[in-house]
Amino acid sequence: MTARLRALKPQHETRTRILDAAEELFMQHGFEGTSMRLLTSKAGANLAAVNYHFGSKDALIEAVFRRRLDPMNAERIAELERLEKASAGGAPTPERIIRAFLRASLAMIGDARGGGRNFIRLLGRAYTEPSKPIRSLIGQLYAPAMERYKAAFERALPELPREELNWRMHFMFGTLAYTLAATDTVQLIAGCKPEDRYDAKLLEERLAAFLEAGLLAPLRCGSTVKKAA
Amino acid sequence: MTARLRALKPQHETRTRILDAAEELFMQHGFEGTSMRLLTSKAGANLAAVNYHFGSKDALIEAVFRRRLDPMNAERIAELERLEKASAGGAPTPERIIRAFLRASLAMIGDARGGGRNFIRLLGRAYTEPSKPIRSLIGQLYAPAMERYKAAFERALPELPREELNWRMHFMFGTLAYTLAATDTVQLIAGCKPEDRYDAKLLEERLAAFLEAGLLAPLRCGSTVKKAA
DNA sequence: GTCTATACCACGATAGAC
DNA sequence: GTCTATCGTGGTATAGAC
Numbered sequence: 001m002t003a004r005l006r007a008l009k010p011q012h013e014t015r016t017r018i019l020d021a022a023e024e025l026f027m028q029h030g031f032e033g034t035s036m037r038l039l040t041s042k043a044g045a046n047l048a049a050v051n052y053h054f055g056s057k058d059a060l061i062e063a064v065f066r067r068r069l070d071p072m073n074a075e076r077i078a079e080l081e082r083l084e085k086a087s088a089g090g091a092p093t094p095e096r097i098i099r100a101f102l103r104a105s106l107a108m109i110g111d112a113r114g115g116g117r118n119f120i121r122l123l124g125r126a127y128t129e130p131s132k133p134i135r136s137l138i139g140q141l142y143a144p145a146m147e148r149y150k151a152a153f154e155r156a157l158p159e160l161p162r163e164e165l166n167w168r169m170h171f172m173f174g175t176l177a178y179t180l181a182a183t184d185t186v187q188l189i190a191g192c193k194p195e196d197r198y199d200a201k202l203l204e205e206r207l208a209a210f211l212e213a214g215l216l217a218p219l220r221c222g223s224t225v226k227k228a229a
Numbered sequence: 230m231t232a233r234l235r236a237l238k239p240q241h242e243t244r245t246r247i248l249d250a251a252e253e254l255f256m257q258h259g260f261e262g263t264s265m266r267l268l269t270s271k272a273g274a275n276l277a278a279v280n281y282h283f284g285s286k287d288a289l290i291e292a293v294f295r296r297r298l299d300p301m302n303a304e305r306i307a308e309l310e311r312l313e314k315a316s317a318g319g320a321p322t323p324e325r326i327i328r329a330f331l332r333a334s335l336a337m338i339g340d341a342r343g344g345g346r347n348f349i350r351l352l353g354r355a356y357t358e359p360s361k362p363i364r365s366l367i368g369q370l371y372a373p374a375m376e377r378y379k380a381a382f383e384r385a386l387p388e389l390p391r392e393e394l395n396w397r398m399h400f401m402f403g404t405l406a407y408t409l410a411a412t413d414t415v416q417l418i419a420g421c422k423p424e425d426r427y428d429a430k431l432l433e434e435r436l437a438a439f440l441e442a443g444l445l446a447p448l449r450c451g452s453t454v455k456k457a458a
Numbered sequence: 459g460t461c462t463a464t465a466c467c468a469c470g471a472t473a474g475a476c
Numbered sequence: 477g478t479c480t481a482t483c484g485t486g487g488t489a490t491a492g493a494c
Contacts, residue, residue: 014477030359032261035469046478051471053477125357128410130259164435171404171439174411178403181357206393210400210443217442220434243461264486275462280488282460462493469486476479 015053017043022064023115027122031061031131062137065126068119069138072104073145079103080148091155095212098172101149102207105180106200117198124181157215164219172211179207244282246272251293252344256351260290260360291366294355297348298367301333302374308332309377320384324441327401330378331436334409335429346427353410386444393448401440408436 021043025034036057040047054060079100083092092100108116126138153165160168250272254263265286269276283289308329312321321329337345355367382394389397 174407213446214443
């Protein structure tokens with residue numbers, strides 16, 4: 001089989017089976033908590049297959065994130081560009097920018113069968129991973145989309161000091177990450193109905209309202225951040 | 230030595246040394262990533278000491294959380310009760326309730342030498358832990374304080390539907406947890422100055438402004454949540 | 459009671475036969 | 477690509493020293 005033909009074939013079957021199994025098990029037991037023996041047996045592959053296909057457990061982890069996160073962020077950027085074209089010259093409103101960013105995550109949360117929901121929760125956990133390589137990988141994969149959204153917010157909120165915007169983006173990102181990743185820690189106490197958690201439309205409304213308000217919160221000096229037209 | 234005399238002595242030295250070492254190493258390498266061999270050698274104790282004093286690694290993890298979280302939540306409840314007494318009959322404002330809740334976390338963030346800052350970051354990570362026992366432990370330790378604060382918010386915001394309040398408390402909690410736990414993932418991109426991150430007073434202002442705005446965000450139906458007197 | 463030495467089995471990684 | 481053997485290291489249990 002030539003290299004060209006092989007490239008046209010769907011990714012090697014075992015490779016994808018391993019990725020699928022890894023995604024699920026990493027969510028259930030964490031990275032360190034998932035043994036390669038369990039993983040490969042779930043994927044119907046040999047113990048040594050991971051090492052053959054990915055090189056190491058760490059490289060497998062990276063592949064799991066890249067497979068979903070790269071297209072996800074490309075989508076986010078496309079969504080933002082669509083928005084900017086539509087508002088012809090003027091800057092899109094903060095609310096629209098927020099919603100554009102949320103959309104990709106929420107679409108994934110809705111995809112339970114394809115494993116998207118599982119991945120989103122895995123992703124949310126990755127931001128606070130102890131492993132430095134994993135965190136910087138995530139940061140690196142997010143960087144291009146992040147830059148674009150930061151620039152969009154700067155245009156939409158020219159009067160908000162840059163440093164304040166940095167913090168508020170940090171807060172917004174945290175809210176999103178935690179909301180999607182946290183399963184039951186505080187949820188049980190707060191009494192959220194589990195079935196609501198995956199209603200993407202409702203969640204978008206709730207998150208967008210909260211985040212927009214936080215982003216536009218009055219500054220301590222008394223002045224209020226003005227909404228862009 | 231009688232049981233009474235022993236109770237008066239400071240906790241066994243090795244026990245505390247193990248707790249201190251565990252707190253630091255769990256933060257640096259995660260729970261699964263921290264080997265008992267490294268941990269005990271850092272604590273200057275024998276490998277078997279953990280098993281003797283705590284019973285297992287999981288039990289050690291629990292002890293690490295209990296040592297800090299129990300007094301922390303007691304402080305939170307005391308702060309809220311002080312606030313409710315001070316407002317004599319009327320409900321405290323949402324802003325004051327938020328600040329009362331934040332205070333304990335921010336005080337710990339300020340305590341770098343005593344290991345408090347380290348613990349807060351460890352705590353923030355625990356909410357998204359894969360291990361179910363750890364998550365439910367955290368939930369359980371938080372529950373009493375959470376109930377009290379939820380009741381306080383309900384009194385302060387009688388017109389906000391209960392379900393909406395649940396979600397907004399969830400969002401608020403997420404923002405706090407993530408802000409304190411995430412070190413550099415998105416931070417590098419967002420460009421926060423590291424030295425600012427531990428200025429407790431500044432952080433309280435920023436967090437309180439963001440969270441209060443989010444909590445009081447207008448509902449989708451158009452009505453705005455009214456601030457309590 | 460407090461702590462140590464040591465033995466036990468499971469894990470991740472790898473090399474080499476097939 | 478797969479399989480097996482093997483190595484160093486992990487958490488845990490226990491017997492016995494102090």
